Amino acid sequence: MAVTASRRARNAAAGARLQGAESDDEFIFEAGNMIKNLMVGVDGSAQASKAFEHALTLAQWSGAELHAVAVIHGPDIEMAESPEREQLVERARARLQEVLDSLKSTAAEVDIKLETHLLEGHPVEQLLELAWQKSVDHLVLGHRSKGLFERLLMGSVAKxxxxxxxxxVTVVR
Structure with a gap:
């Protein structure tokens, strides 16, 4: 009884009841279809893995298209054109492509089609630009717990x- 009352309260807070919904579960599922395009930022970290798991669950629940985005960026990669820069970029590209391929396999195991994107540049700019291009209506990111100095110097991508x-935007801890 308490669960049903709780669901009804959440549904009432979320908006009007859908016409023809026979149960609260159906209402919750139907409301989930509002998410059409879902994007998750990934980088191979534990926090990004949690964000991907959350995004995958949302995609299963809502039927949304799912995009995973990895962005090659870092202070060393921003240096002027040089052989060292090219080597760093290629190593980062190979590592992130492995991450994306692994996520694509994981999504396929649960019958979710995952479109992957490997971009280069500033993560905030790249994520926001692709979200706009793909008409993303929900973006999932992992939370990064940087030290105070790093936060002051670089800021938080998620923030x-x-x-x-x-x-x-959902930030997963």
Whole structure:
């Protein structure tokens, strides 16, 4: 009884009841279809893995298209054109492509089609630009717990995406 009352309260807070919904579960599922395009930022970290798991669950629940995005970026990669820069970029590209391929396999195991994107540049700019291009309505990111110095120097990608995104953003801890 308490679970049903709780669901009804959440559904009432979320908006009007859908016409023809025979149960609260059906209402919750139907409301989930509002997510059409879902994007998750990944980088191979444990936090990004948690974000991917969350995004995969949302995609299963909502039937949304799922995009995974990895961005090659770092202070060393921003240096002027040089053989060292090219080697760093190629190593980062290979590592991130392995991450994306692994995620694609994981998604396929649960019958979710995953479109992957490997971009180069500033992560905030790249994530926001692709989200806009793909008409993403929900973006999922992992939370990074950087030290105080790193946060002051570089800022948080998740925080800046939350500040500037035109869509719903979920930050997974």
């Amino acid at each position: 800046r995406v939350v500040d500037f995104a035109r869509c719903t």
